[in-house]
Amino acid sequence: MTLTALTRRTFVAAGAATLASGLLVPARAAEIAPTQTMRGGANNYRPGAPIVERIGNGGFWMTGTVRRAGDGAPLPGQRIQVWAHTTEGHERDPESHGATLTDENGEFRLEMPQIVPAFGQAHGHVAYDSDAFKSVFLRPLLPRTSDTQLSAHFVLQPA
Amino acid sequence: MSGRRATLIGALVGALTLGPLAIAATSPLLQWRQPVYIAAGFAGVAGLALLLLQPLLIRRLLPGIDGRRWHRVIGVALVLMVVIHIAGLWITSPPDVVDVLLFRSPTPFSIWGALAMWAIFGAAFFAALRRRLSPRVWRLSHLVAVTLAVLTTAAHAVLIDGTMGTLSKLALCAAALTATAYAVVKAKPGRMLKRR
16 A cells, blocks of 8 residues: 555545455455555654654644555554744744654554645654664645645564 | 826735735744745745836836836846745755756656746856847847746746645736836847847
């Protein structure tokens, strides 16, 4: 699966495709390909940004999942860093950055200030950059500038 | 040029250039941007507006203005706007600008922006060297460079989600493209291509 935003339509389509391929070729159904880093994904990254309850005053939700390549098992306790140009600061500002850990289902959810268009597109940055797996830097776009949430999904491969 | 036509052209050009600047000045995005980023954005908007003036000046379509002289002044100002635009963006987010200049940015409009920069620098370069070039080479190279500059700048601007209003941006781009096409046709590049 590619890195496009997980809308209901793509979710249903992906689910149907997975189901179909599973029925047709059961032995390969569990092969889940690793997520590739997106161009520009690592721009203005700050290694070691602290784990926070919330970035700034919140109001916008960055969500997603972290799974293992191959069998697609959810990965709990993985550190994910989030940053963006928001109503409270530029991408380079340290206080625009924050990290969170995935829960037992491999899901993460971090509240942050509203993302606003910068450098021509409303976009966020989400990164996995720890030791256990290969680093992945994503740069998802907001489908609409008025959106108050954005999601990004990781499938990681061993480092 | 009749007085009425001159007034009409003046009013139209004023609205097309100052309108987008005024709209950009009231954009809600500005409240979430640092001054240097705001300056970079305005340099871009102003540069686009200057692109409309250039063909009108060189064809002497602007009333009561020494078109040829002001074409040179505005040309220098245009290069300055491009430099301020890129420098301001660089200070705001260095890695994003490096990506653009190396043609590896994820944003399609930025490729057009980088091409526009080179086309504008090229047009200025040929203009600066015009006395050392044969008239034919100088005029043709400048015409090709400015045509590319306006086309790529329009593509760059239209694709950006930024401070300019969509309608005013489209109107300014369409006007700049039309004025440039008119000036290029009037310069008779076909005649320049013929060997003498």
